[in-house]
Amino acid sequence: MRIRAYLLNITVLLAVSLFLAPKIILIEFFSSRWIDTGIASIFLFILQDLILSTIIYLITTTLISKNKFYFYLLSISSGFILLCLLLDMRVRELWLKPLDFQIISYSLQHASNLTSGIEIFLNQSSGFGLTFRFIVFILFLAYLTTWLLVGLTTYKIHTHQITNKEAKSKHSALLILFLSTLFLGSIFTKDARYDLNVNIFTNPLIATFKSISSLNPTQAKAILEFEQPTYPLSAINDIQKLDSLPTPDFKNLVFIVLESVRWNSIFGAGVNTGEKYPVFEKLSREGMLSKSYVSVPHSSKGYYSILTGLHAYPDIEIKEAMPLYQPSIIHELIKKRNMEAIAFSSLFLQFENMDGFLKSVGVSNSYAVSDIASDKNHPQNNNSFGESDEHLFSSSVSHLKDITNKGKGFIALYFPFAAHYPYSCTTNSTPQTTLAKYEECIMKTDTLIGEMLDTFDKSGILDSTLFVLVGDHGESFGEHGLFIHNSSMHEEEVTVPLIFWANGKILPKNTSTTSHQTDIAPTIADFFGVTDSPLNIQGVSLLREQGNRVFFMSTFFDELSSALVEYPHKYIYEYSQDAITKYNIEDDPQEKTPQTILGNEFDTIKNRLLSYNLYQKAVFAKQPEQTE
DSSP states (O other): OHHHHHHHHHHHHHHHHGGGHHHHHHHHHHHTTTOOOSHHHHHHHHHHHHHHHHHHHHHHHHHHHHOTTHHHHHHHHHHHHHHHHHHHHHHHHHHSSOOOHHHHHHHHHTGGGOGGGHHHHHHSBOSTTOBHHHHHHHHHHHHHHHHHHHHHHHHHHHHHTOOOHHHHHHHHHHHHHHHHHHHHHHHHSOOOGGGTTOOTTTHHHHHHHHHHSSSSOOOOOOOOOOSSOOEEGGGGGGSOBSOSSOOOOOSEEEEEEETTOOHHHHHSTTOOHHHHOHHHHHHHHHSEEEEEEOSSSSHHHHHHHHHHSSOOOSSSSOGGGOOSOOOOHHHHHHHHHOEEEEEEESBOTTGGGHHHHHHHTTOOEEEEHHHHOSSTTOOOSOBTTBOOSTTTTGGGHHHHHHHHHTTOEEEEEEEOOTTSTTOOOSOOOSOOOHHHHHHHHHHHHHHHHHHHHHHHHHHTOSTTEEEEEEESOOOEESTTSOEESSSOOSHHHHEEEEEEEOTTOOOOOOSOOEEEGGGHHHHHHHHHTOOSOOOEESSOOTTBOOOSOOEEEEOSSTTTEEEEEETTEEEEEETTTTEEEEEETTTOTTOOSOEEOOHHHHHHHHHHHHHHHHHHHHHHHTOOOOOO
């Protein structure tokens, strides 16, 4: 009889041990990237998961012993918990952040526009060389098997009415002692990198005890004022211009915001730019080229910084698209240079209220490719993120001519789609790596821009136009363990090409080869002679002396990580681990040799980055919805 009672304990133990599987897979996924896999570290990573497993074990054995019908409720609840842990594991692998309400809300709100991301979520490697879909299938089978065994054992026990109260009491007492030890240990221990120790079910309780205990006292320090507050655009007139050459007189302005196009793939070390991207090479050679840092590696955040000259909101909420009116360089050009703004997009304008954002910064009309394409049967390689770029540029010229015929200059914004995931811009059937497919899409964009310039030339609007080509954010391809964007502060995600070009005109050459997206708006103001403006900015015109620049940036997820670049050094602060990593990006451009920062240097850099985060949140907290 006692054997059957022990069988219940063993089968339940097998069932609840599955709760450890997602964290073990996650540890393996990160093992070759950012984490230590010593015994002490692994124990720290699974500590909260052990607590969850022990709690479920105690509840299950206690309730099933009392009434066999509890089995059904417990088995269903355990399946739900396991599914949540698996989803949390996958979210961490892609975004380095535990699953939380913000991510769930964001995903539900934009579900129709995120369906193409399902391919990466389900089928990209998720640990041990397996896809997430396969892992879910295997653990589902394991879940069914273990709970079937629990059910059979439960039936046997209640059929024979087995009880052994004395043995059960000792067993429970030992488990409670073990659970208490784990719980105390979790309060004492410091958080692991990227919250790898956190279990989404047990952490809220543990975090509460940590906050009310004195086991990890923190000394509050006054946060310094942010060193790059907003200031009026007119103040740049006090900064020395680069040279005495007259600024070219432009009638028109074209923005080409290069979706997901990173610096490393076009102008990075070892890239033969002229061979792969002849148009980009020509424009960069004849115009002004710089490596530009983003504010936040996310599309809507990039648009905001490019068009307003301000840092974006450092969090998942798209506050940039909420105001009905917000000051921008486009508004200034419309008011002072008799210009009209228009946008053409292969990306869906509904995503993250892109259409509403463009209206708020002064773009009166926005068109999708399907609205302007002469060939209404043009779609190819379309998906839930956007449409093909084939007709984006060529079909827009007639709209620009309509503006010039009214005696106005145009501000044209182009949002090509090609380099966005899933990088399916061609029908090439040859097996390729994901990076190769991505760079082939950039090559396609390069070709289309070349054709656009020819069309502009034939239409007589090329020579009077200033072109600005800039990436909205970079893209990761596993260089530091991540793919896509949003979560990394490494160069592949936060640096993009920035080119100013005008046909047949000599543009000033900046002595600095590095810039920030917030520099674009004041630079355009300088080119068009509209610097006498109260427009608030945080960047610096690239036509002026640069001095010692510092570039700040943050992840799309609040308090995941942020960074600053003070050339040649780059500092990345990880909030959960409360740690700063330093790189010398001149000697180590691939960021393969991290240095850990301690002492006064740590305190100083952390304070500067926290002040950046707090300042930007305060700025957006003060922005009311308003009309012009």
